[in-house]
Amino acid sequence: MSGPVSATAPLDGLTVLEVSSFVAAPLGGLTLAQLGADVIRIDPVGGGADLRRWPLAPSGTSLYWTGLNKGKRSVTLNFRDPEGRRLLGDLLAASGPDGGVVLTNAAGQEWLGYSSLARVRPDLIHLQIQGHRDGRAAVDYTVNAATGFPLITGPEGLEDPVNHVLPAWDVACGLYAAVGLLAAERRRARTGVGSEITLALADVALAVAGHLGFLAEAQVTGADRPRIGNHLYGGLARDFVTADGERVMVVALTRRHFADLGAATGRAGRFAELERLLGADFGDDGDRYRHREVITALLEPWFAERTVGEIERDLAGTSVLWSRYRSFTDLVQDGTLARNPLLHPITQPGVGPLLAPGSPLAIDAAPGPGPAPVLGADTAAVLTGLLGLSAADVAALASRGIVGVPDP
Amino acid sequence: MSGPVSATAPLDGLTVLEVSSFVAAPLGGLTLAQLGADVIRIDPVGGGADLRRWPLAPSGTSLYWTGLNKGKRSVTLNFRDPEGRRLLGDLLAASGPDGGVVLTNAAGQEWLGYSSLARVRPDLIHLQIQGHRDGRAAVDYTVNAATGFPLITGPEGLEDPVNHVLPAWDVACGLYAAVGLLAAERRRARTGVGSEITLALADVALAVAGHLGFLAEAQVTGADRPRIGNHLYGGLARDFVTADGERVMVVALTRRHFADLGAATGRAGRFAELERLLGADFGDDGDRYRHREVITALLEPWFAERTVGEIERDLAGTSVLWSRYRSFTDLVQDGTLARNPLLHPITQPGVGPLLAPGSPLAIDAAPGPGPAPVLGADTAAVLTGLLGLSAADVAALASRGIVGVPDP
Numbered sequence: 001m002s003g004p005v006s007a008t009a010p011l012d013g014l015t016v017l018e019v020s021s022f023v024a025a026p027l028g029g030l031t032l033a034q035l036g037a038d039v040i041r042i043d044p045v046g047g048g049a050d051l052r053r054w055p056l057a058p059s060g061t062s063l064y065w066t067g068l069n070k071g072k073r074s075v076t077l078n079f080r081d082p083e084g085r086r087l088l089g090d091l092l093a094a095s096g097p098d099g100g101v102v103l104t105n106a107a108g109q110e111w112l113g114y115s116s117l118a119r120v121r122p123d124l125i126h127l128q129i130q131g132h133r134d135g136r137a138a139v140d141y142t143v144n145a146a147t148g149f150p151l152i153t154g155p156e157g158l159e160d161p162v163n164h165v166l167p168a169w170d171v172a173c174g175l176y177a178a179v180g181l182l183a184a185e186r187r188r189a190r191t192g193v194g195s196e197i198t199l200a201l202a203d204v205a206l207a208v209a210g211h212l213g214f215l216a217e218a219q220v221t222g223a224d225r226p227r228i229g230n231h232l233y234g235g236l237a238r239d240f241v242t243a244d245g246e247r248v249m250v251v252a253l254t255r256r257h258f259a260d261l262g263a264a265t266g267r268a269g270r271f272a273e274l275e276r277l278l279g280a281d282f283g284d285d286g287d288r289y290r291h292r293e294v295i296t297a298l299l300e301p302w303f304a305e306r307t308v309g310e311i312e313r314d315l316a317g318t319s320v321l322w323s324r325y326r327s328f329t330d331l332v333q334d335g336t337l338a339r340n341p342l343l344h345p346i347t348q349p350g351v352g353p354l355l356a357p358g359s360p361l362a363i364d365a366a367p368g369p370g371p372a373p374v375l376g377a378d379t380a381a382v383l384t385g386l387l388g389l390s391a392a393d394v395a396a397l398a399s400r401g402i403v404g405v406p407d408p
Numbered sequence: 409m410s411g412p413v414s415a416t417a418p419l420d421g422l423t424v425l426e427v428s429s430f431v432a433a434p435l436g437g438l439t440l441a442q443l444g445a446d447v448i449r450i451d452p453v454g455g456g457a458d459l460r461r462w463p464l465a466p467s468g469t470s471l472y473w474t475g476l477n478k479g480k481r482s483v484t485l486n487f488r489d490p491e492g493r494r495l496l497g498d499l500l501a502a503s504g505p506d507g508g509v510v511l512t513n514a515a516g517q518e519w520l521g522y523s524s525l526a527r528v529r530p531d532l533i534h535l536q537i538q539g540h541r542d543g544r545a546a547v548d549y550t551v552n553a554a555t556g557f558p559l560i561t562g563p564e565g566l567e568d569p570v571n572h573v574l575p576a577w578d579v580a581c582g583l584y585a586a587v588g589l590l591a592a593e594r595r596r597a598r599t600g601v602g603s604e605i606t607l608a609l610a611d612v613a614l615a616v617a618g619h620l621g622f623l624a625e626a627q628v629t630g631a632d633r634p635r636i637g638n639h640l641y642g643g644l645a646r647d648f649v650t651a652d653g654e655r656v657m658v659v660a661l662t663r664r665h666f667a668d669l670g671a672a673t674g675r676a677g678r679f680a681e682l683e684r685l686l687g688a689d690f691g692d693d694g695d696r697y698r699h700r701e702v703i704t705a706l707l708e709p710w711f712a713e714r715t716v717g718e719i720e721r722d723l724a725g726t727s728v729l730w731s732r733y734r735s736f737t738d739l740v741q742d743g744t745l746a747r748n749p750l751l752h753p754i755t756q757p758g759v760g761p762l763l764a765p766g767s768p769l770a771i772d773a774a775p776g777p778g779p780a781p782v783l784g785a786d787t788a789a790v791l792t793g794l795l796g797l798s799a800a801d802v803a804a805l806a807s808r809g810i811v812g813v814p815d816p
Contacts, residue, residue: 053643139729164561206744216463
């Protein structure tokens with residue numbers, strides 16, 4: 001980068017209180033933390049429903065929880081006790097001019113809603129993640145089932161739905177939450193006015209399906225797109241088996257990609273003959289797609305006769321987009337993680353040394369990834385720092401079960 | 409909502425020049441436009457490689473392009489001509505104190521890079537989306553192949569990779585781009601310093617895989633997670649066939665969910681016997697997951713004997729999370745789109761009347777969804793408004809092919 005160098009992280013000074021669980025809200029907070037915000041995750045004493053979620057390290061520490069809470073501070077409060085709930089309001093009031101921001105997916109808690117918390121912080125920015133817009137519960141797996149994609153995913157001819165393994169709606173929802181908080185904070189900095197924001201997971205899925213044209217397609221054509229396996233709808237892309245038993249994904253999105261693919265595989269002449277025969281133009285998206293089966297049948301032997309190394313050599317210097325299919329352990333073993341400056345070594349309590357990702361946004365002065373906190377590790381520091389409590393005050397609250405601190 | 413009402417949209421005044429194609433960069437710009445930013449998409453005269461991408465309306469208008477460019481303005485410039493490139497710099501310089509923001513995924517264009525454009529706008533915020541961090545090209549489908557998920561998606565026993573149909577990495581990348589621009593603009597408003605930001609699609613996938621624990625799991629266990637069909641890893645969730653031939657997805661994420669599922673299906677007693685027999689606690693995530701086959705086998709007949717309507721009746725009032733699988737046309741036909749205030753009627757040139765989604769962020773004063781512009785529709789207005797050119801100046805530029813305007 002040749003760009004400017006700032007002494008301050010992009011989100012320097014921003015303080016966010018996150019009362020969250022599972023993926024979406026924690027990912028929203030993580031996204032802000034990795035750009036320099038002070039994100040304080042506040043859990044019930046003993047932890048939330050996601051504290052032990054799989055995958056687990058041999059110690060029982062959740063690799064899921066620690067992955068989603070890197071670089072945050074952890075405070076635990078007894079939400080069942082009025083004194084614990086009041087402490088949340090006190091923290092909000094004390095969180096400074098760049099604070100007053102709450103991110104939550106907790107449902108049905110009146111004391112945690114906008115109206116209650118705006119009393120202690122009139123310029124409150126409050127973002128509530130929920131399942132449906134009307135407040136009904138939903139999670140990624142039910143939203144995904146309700147949104148069309150599982151019925152057009154997977155091998156041609158299959159009748160069953162195929163669920164995604166990546167919780168894509170949770171991921172998009174968490175990132176939308178980060179966008180919403182930053183947009184609202186921008187407005188507050190200019191006008192002094194806070195925001196009450198709701199973000200429904202089901203709306204995230206519908207919005208994205210709409211933005212990508214799936215909903216318009218169903219409205220305009222009245223028909224559902226067919227299941228086409230690993231082909232790319234409206235283009236040319238598919239997986240191929242190689243001579244060494246690997247799989248590669250190959251993509252030709254443009255006229256140039258397709259010309260390069262034909263030239264590199266020695267198929268240009270046969271493709272031209274086929275175009276004449278079919279009255280087609282394979283430079284056109286639609287014609288590449290309509291004739292995908294015959295085009296890919298002509299390509300199959302080329303890939304089947306070559307190892308991945310030979311394919312790499314023969315496609316080098318062309319515009320053809322391709323990649324070997326890799327497993328997560330491949331990424332560890334082939335050095336992908338170690339080579340990429342996105343990943344930094346951290347030592348995660350309960351897990352040990354790990355390579356962990358920072359923000360994919362490469363921007364100056366963003367902090368690298370820190371480990372996730374031990375549950376309640378920052379209760380004392382946050383109550384002391386923001387509320388001015390003494391160590392003895394915190395110890396007294398902990399002994400009464402109003403706040404939690406880690407086991408010594 | 410009981411919250412504050414602001415007269416200004418969250419991103420009022422923010423002006424973004426977007427030189428983009430396909431999904432990620434356009435979605436980033438769309439996300440900002442739907443919160444009130446003035447997003448000016450600048451294409452080459454005649455349009456970019458994505459202008460005709462499928463799905464298409466009967467007129468040939470792309471439902472994909474129009475879906476991703478809703479509510480933006482469209483300017484076309486001849487980037488091959490120095491005068492067209494200079495106009496981009498002029499627009500950037502003239503884009504006001506809240507402008508000076510460029511979002512692009514165009515590759516290898518020196519004149520479009522941070523260093524060139526910062527000459528005309530020293531406080532430039534420039535976000536470059538690229539395939540890999542080192543500049544190599546990649547697209548969603550190749551990144552997905554390289555990132556582990558296709559090998560653990562789909563029916564148990566299948567050996568082939570299963571690609572996603574939702575371009576989840578493009579979606580996440582576009583949302584990260586919106587976050588990055590807002591974070592950088594926050595810093596600029598406070599310090600006056602701009603930002604050079606790069607965002608690699610491959611890094612987005614690795615970061616998300618890391619945040620969700622997949623990379624830590626591979627590092628800690630050295631083994632890949634098995635392919636488990638539509639089961640949920642580390643929990644209890646699966647699809648079931650109903651008496652009316654539908655499919656439903658059912659999720660029990662917590663102890664309470666599972667207890668409610670047992671009670672509602674009359675299986676509580678059998679589950680308790682099974683727990684004793686197996687020495688298991690189905691309230692525990694791990695035990696629900698380990699014994700998923702026998703638990704779901706006990707549940708199958710209950711769903712197979714009931715229609716979706718009966719299931720809805722019997723699960724009402726419980727905490728059990730479930731949904732019917734629906735196709736995109738189901739969403740149109742069952743009124744889901746018409747009922748949800750996320751979607752608004754628009755009239756899209758080249759398509760006609762449609763229900764289109766606004767931002768899933770429900771925040772006061774965000775604009776509803778506008779239609780996408782016709783290519784080049786705003787060339788004259790933007791050149792006149794920002795650069796002070798006369799209508800005759802624009803017509804002269806258009807006649808020389810330096811700028812594009814729509815066909816009359």
